[in-house]
Every structure is written in C-alpha cells, then in structure tokens.
Amino acid sequence: MIGPDALRRRQPPVDRSSDRLITLAAVGLAIAFLVTAVLATLLPPALRHGMWLPLHLVLAGAATTAIAGVMPFFSAAFAAAPPIDARLRATAVGAVAVGAMLVSLGVVGDRTDVAVAGGLVFVTGIVLTGVATVRPLGRGLGPGRGLISKAYLVALAEVAVGAIVAILLLAGWAPAVGSWAWLKPAHAWLNLVGFVSLVVATTLLHFFPTVVGARMAARRSARLTVVGLAVGAPVVALGFALSSDLVARLGAVLTVAGSAALAVYAWRTWRLRARWTTDPGWHAFATGGLVSAIAWLEMGIIVLAGRVLVFGSDPAGWSVDVVTGPLVVGWIGLTILSSATHLVPAVGPGDQAVHRRQRQLLGRFPVFRLLAINAGTAALALGLPLHSGVSTVVGIVLVAVGLGVTTAMLAVAIWVGATAAPTSTIRRGPTSAT
Numbered sequence: 001m002i003g004p005d006a007l008r009r010r011q012p013p014v015d016r017s018s019d020r021l022i023t024l025a026a027v028g029l030a031i032a033f034l035v036t037a038v039l040a041t042l043l044p045p046a047l048r049h050g051m052w053l054p055l056h057l058v059l060a061g062a063a064t065t066a067i068a069g070v071m072p073f074f075s076a077a078f079a080a081a082p083p084i085d086a087r088l089r090a091t092a093v094g095a096v097a098v099g100a101m102l103v104s105l106g107v108v109g110d111r112t113d114v115a116v117a118g119g120l121v122f123v124t125g126i127v128l129t130g131v132a133t134v135r136p137l138g139r140g141l142g143p144g145r146g147l148i149s150k151a152y153l154v155a156l157a158e159v160a161v162g163a164i165v166a167i168l169l170l171a172g173w174a175p176a177v178g179s180w181a182w183l184k185p186a187h188a189w190l191n192l193v194g195f196v197s198l199v200v201a202t203t204l205l206h207f208f209p210t211v212v213g214a215r216m217a218a219r220r221s222a223r224l225t226v227v228g229l230a231v232g233a234p235v236v237a238l239g240f241a242l243s244s245d246l247v248a249r250l251g252a253v254l255t256v257a258g259s260a261a262l263a264v265y266a267w268r269t270w271r272l273r274a275r276w277t278t279d280p281g282w283h284a285f286a287t288g289g290l291v292s293a294i295a296w297l298e299m300g301i302i303v304l305a306g307r308v309l310v311f312g313s314d315p316a317g318w319s320v321d322v323v324t325g326p327l328v329v330g331w332i333g334l335t336i337l338s339s340a341t342h343l344v345p346a347v348g349p350g351d352q353a354v355h356r357r358q359r360q361l362l363g364r365f366p367v368f369r370l371l372a373i374n375a376g377t378a379a380l381a382l383g384l385p386l387h388s389g390v391s392t393v394v395g396i397v398l399v400a401v402g403l404g405v406t407t408a409m410l411a412v413a414i415w416v417g418a419t420a421a422p423t424s425t426i427r428r429g430p431t432s433a434t
Contacts, residue, residue: 019073019083020347026069026093027340028414031407033061033100034333038400051320051384053104055328060100060122063196063332064159066339068096068125071152071199072132073347074206078148081136089132095125103170112170119167123160130156151202151226155195158234162190179241185318186237192327193255193304194233197297200335201225201262204290208266211286211342213274221265228258236308245312252305259301266294279356281363282341285406288370289338296330296377325381329399334373337406344410348417358413365405372402 037057040048048054072092076083083089102118105111133152165187168176176183205225209216232254239248270291276283303322311317345358376398383391 017349018086019076019089021349022086022089022093023069023073024344024348024414024417025090026065027336027343028410029093029097030062030066030069030336031340031410033057033065033097034336034403035407037062038396038403041396047108049107051324053108055320055324056100056104056107058328058332059191059196060103060163061097062336063200064100064122064126065093065097066336067196067199068093068129070203070339070343071129072136074203075133075149075152076136078206079137084132084135088128092125092128092132095121095128097125099123099125106170112172115170116167119163119170123163123167126156126160126163147223147226148202148205151198151230154230155198155202158190158198158230159195162187162195162237165190181315182240182243182313185315186240188318188323189233189237189240189251192323193229193301194237196332197259197327198226198229198233200332201229201258201297204262204294204335205265207339207342208290209269211283211290211338212270213276214269214272217269219265219268221261221268224261225258225265228254228256228261230258232256232258239308239313240315240317243313245314248308248313248317252308256301256305259297263294263298266291279359279363281366282345282359283363285363285366285369286338286342288366289334289341289373292370292374293331293334293338296326296334299381300326300331319385321384321387324384325377325379325395329380330374330377333399333403334377337373337403340410341406344413344417348414350417350420354417354420358416361413361416362409364409369402369406372398372405376400376402 034057037054040054040057043053069089072084072089099118099120099122102121103115104118106113106115106118130153133149133156137149165176165183169180169183202225205222206216232251235251235254236248237251239245239251300323303326307319307322308317341362344362345355348355348358350358376395379391379395379398381395382388383393383395
C-alpha cells in the first residue's frame, strides 16, 4: 500500500498566491479602518454617537475584516489543503468591509434603511467566511487543528447572533428596542469577547510561537483559553438577556479563566523562544506588540468581568469607557498592527530580497512606536473612565502618532512587494504563518 507520506510527496504544489494576496488585502483594509477610527474621534460627539462610531470601525471594520481574510487562510494551511475559491474569499472580505461601512454611514447619517442593509451584508460576509473556513478541512492531508477550527466556528456563530440582535434594533423591532438596555451588554460581549477576542486568542495559540520563534506545543492552557472565552462570553450575554445575576457572574468567571490561560500559554512559550540574530527591529515590534496586547487583554478582562461580578446582570455592568483603552486599542489594535508587521513580509508577493527590504523597513523605530501606542492606551484606559479630557486627548494623540507611523511603514512595505511582484516569485505551499 502507498503510505500517506508517499501520497503527500505525489501531490502537486499547492498554489496559495491568490490566497496570500486576499489575506494581505484584508490586512490592508483593516489598517485603513483603524486609521478611520482614529479620525472619527475628531468628529463632534453627537455625530459619532459618543464612542460608538470609533468602536464600530475598530471591531466590525478593522478586526472583522482582518479575521475574514486571515481565518480561511490559516484553516487551509493547517489542513494542508488547497485554498477555497478566490472569488468566495474576496466576496467574504468585501461583504464584511462594505457591511461595516454601510452600518457606520447609516447610523451617523440617520438612515435606518442603509444601516439595516449594511448589517445584512455584514452577516452575509460572516456566513461566507465560515464557508471558506470549513470547506478546506475535508480536502486536506494535514490534521486541521481541530481545537482552533472549532473555536473559529463558535466565534463566527457568536458574532452572527450579536449582529442579528443589532439589526433587529436598527429595524425597530419592538422587543429588541424595549429590552435594549440589557441586550446592549449582551451584544457587546458576544462581539468583543465571544468573537474578536476568541478568534484573536485562538489564532495566537499558533501565531505567537511563530513570531517569537518557539515550537507549538499541546498545552492544557490552550484548551482552557478556547473553552473559557468561547463559553464565558455567551453565558454572560445570556445572563444579561435573562436578567440573571448568577448566570452573568458565572460567565464572567469563565472568561477570566480563559484570558488567564492565554497569559500562561504565552509565558511558557516565551521561555522557549529563539534568540533572533537578524532583523532585530522587525522582530522587536512584532513580538513586543503581541506581548503588550496580551497584557492589555488581561487588564481589560479583569476590569470588564469585575464589573459583571459587582453589578451582575444590571446594565451598569457594561461600560464603553472601561473597554475602549485596554481591550479595543491595546488588545485588538496592537494585535492587528503587530500581526500585520509580521505577515506583510511573510505572505505577500516578492522574493527573499524584497521580503528582506520589507522587514528592514518595518523594523524602524520599534521602541518609539511601541511606547507611543502603549502610553496612549494607558492614558485612554485612565482618562475615559475618569472623564479626564486631558488624559483622553493625550491618549488619542499618542495612539495616532504610533498608528500613523506604523501605517505609513506598512503602506510602503506593501507597495514594495506589489511593485516587485511581476519580477519576483510568490511563494507556494502550505504554511502555518510564514
């Protein structure tokens, strides 16, 4: 009989060029959403509905667009399977991005019809992302990373439910409108923790070892990370929906356990990291960004879950001001920037010389950029809950500086790869992250 190794050797090389380009485009769109979110803070509070518009642009725009581009890419790579049809991948990314923008324009412009249509387009993008993530799993030669794949599907289901709840509110459905004080925290937990945080944390289980140069290992902390975040968030949401203090507090405890498990996993991986001898600046920003992001997750979850433990299912247990700094800017924003820094030279077009130029470019001023973003996040984490205008403005400025410099570098790096593509080789074959 022909063994699996022989079959694997007989398989033709898997062409991932289009899959890589779609992933890179999604990362570029996510960065554009981040910049737009920062600019949105300059609008009058009444026009941007307080912090709603910037938060929506970061979560539904930047984070979800990046996820729609990256999730199917990793799924196919894990399973050593050919990527799904590029048109489906592009449609999924486009639907998420367009849907998020239409919701923003509809709410800001007081056009309910546009907002509802955007929500439906967004949910369609989520469904297509799920299809693009699942289909490769049955056609591959690899293990498929069962834990990670299952977590991805749970996260997609949670964001779909959260988005549908918001669509019902925008459509004026009476039960949703009348119960929005309790459904709002449920919607927020499903999207911020149950979807974005679960997907990012699950992805870091393989991406963080890749970035720091350590081997991926099966750890109990990895499973606890997935279970804690995947179960904790919907339990909290259910607690708010049912006005049950006990259920909400149980979900908060599970969420804290899941986030703490990620910190344990990252610490044990860090102790086994490699000592890089090339591109120190590039490694410093990518690694420092992910380490900082995990630290902000821990602080943000402690505060967010702590409010639920204190207030139970009372709507006072949810506060936008509390989560904006540590979870939205520190956790999600830094993860996107540091991941993009690593991925652009890793998955984009170009040969080794081009990728070397990109790494050198993206490795400039790593300490300055990390300090600016982290200091800005700290200022926001203190200024928003305390309603300190000075601290909030300082935080926005520092984050804008760090984000602006990093975005400019990423744009140039992407341009370097794109212009070199006709004369360079686009790498082929399955890969976990690089």
